[in-house]
Amino acid sequence: MKNYSLKTVLFILSILLAAIISASLVIYMQSAFGQIKWKLVAVVFLSSFVTSLLLLAFINVLIFSKLNLLLNTVKNYRTQSDKALVPVSHKGNELNNLNCEILAWADDRKNEIERLKKLEVYRKEFLGNVSHELKTPIFNIQGYVLTLLDGGLEDENINRDYLMRAERSIDRMITIIDDLEAISQLETGELQIESERFDIAAMAKDVCEAQEMKATGKGIILSLPEDGKQVFVFADRFRVRQVLTNLIVNSIKYGKEYGETRVRFYDAGDNISIEIADNGLGIAKEHLPRLFERFYRVDKSRSREMGGTGLGLAIVKHILEAHGQNINVMSTEGVGTVFSFTLKKA
Numbered sequence: 001m002k003n004y005s006l007k008t009v010l011f012i013l014s015i016l017l018a019a020i021i022s023a024s025l026v027i028y029m030q031s032a033f034g035q036i037k038w039k040l041v042a043v044v045f046l047s048s049f050v051t052s053l054l055l056l057a058f059i060n061v062l063i064f065s066k067l068n069l070l071l072n073t074v075k076n077y078r079t080q081s082d083k084a085l086v087p088v089s090h091k092g093n094e095l096n097n098l099n100c101e102i103l104a105w106a107d108d109r110k111n112e113i114e115r116l117k118k119l120e121v122y123r124k125e126f127l128g129n130v131s132h133e134l135k136t137p138i139f140n141i142q143g144y145v146l147t148l149l150d151g152g153l154e155d156e157n158i159n160r161d162y163l164m165r166a167e168r169s170i171d172r173m174i175t176i177i178d179d180l181e182a183i184s185q186l187e188t189g190e191l192q193i194e195s196e197r198f199d200i201a202a203m204a205k206d207v208c209e210a211q212e213m214k215a216t217g218k219g220i221i222l223s224l225p226e227d228g229k230q231v232f233v234f235a236d237r238f239r240v241r242q243v244l245t246n247l248i249v250n251s252i253k254y255g256k257e258y259g260e261t262r263v264r265f266y267d268a269g270d271n272i273s274i275e276i277a278d279n280g281l282g283i284a285k286e287h288l289p290r291l292f293e294r295f296y297r298v299d300k301s302r303s304r305e306m307g308g309t310g311l312g313l314a315i316v317k318h319i320l321e322a323h324g325q326n327i328n329v330m331s332t333e334g335v336g337t338v339f340s341f342t343l344k345k346a
């Protein structure tokens, strides 16, 4: 049906009513008197038209004042929600506007429910993962402490060793808690990015030097561009160091013995592209889409063995997204992995 304005509908209805009354009068006069007094018909038509118009206008005011109230309530409610109001508003067609607003409102609610459902699933998964991650070191500590209390404390052969093992489990818990804290800060937007100009080539050199021990332990060579050129970017120095450390440490953890990790920088228009490539284990194709999810690991036992929390790449992704940048991964199982991300050139 066409979207007639309310005034048009009232006008048409009044004419219809007046026409019906006049037609009835014409039929009555014809059958009762055998003739029609057209002047009388015209007067009756006009007066019934005016009366109907006034009556319908009065009913309209009564009904539509209530509808307008409803429309304004829905509108106000939607203004407070995060979505914009319905862009089309037909002046004088309150019913249509109300319909649009209610449909949009229902749409908002549907999206909101979907979002809350997803959040609920995520919350359950997250809690399950966290408790699972913390359980292992806690049970380990409990085991060592109980053994020590059961007489192990006096046994020179194990007391020191068990205390050191308990300490390692505590370290693991601290790493998990630190990563959880970082991820929750990044996800709640609490963490502010404080960008500045710095030389990322110098930073990469620094990170490689800090991880030198780990790398040489596996005979891995950490290679940087030979020209030693400065590469300036505009980003959060502390957070970018976290990203580089994470990716370089991963390349060592999942790299093959006597392998190589190469860090390279490329000009990418307004950005600098940073690439960290290794010739290690590689990642099977089916894992790649989920690699940046929290707690996602390709090989769970290997990751834990290496002291991984499964949160590293999720943190890396969050940090880069907070910079308005993103990260990519290319990998072939048994050949190696390349992580590349961009940062604003400075």
Ligand code: ADP
Pocket (backbone or CB within 6 Å): 250, 251, 254, 255, 278, 280, 281, 282, 283, 291, 296, 297, 298, 299, 303, 304, 307, 308, 309, 310, 311, 312, 313, 314, 337
């Ligand atoms: P983790 O703490 O387990 O290292 P990350 O989030 O850093 O967690 O990485 C997630 C998973 O991605 C790892 O468990 C590992 O299976 C895989 N991964 C990350 N980097 C590499 C890499 N350079 N080579 C092969 N696999 C990798």
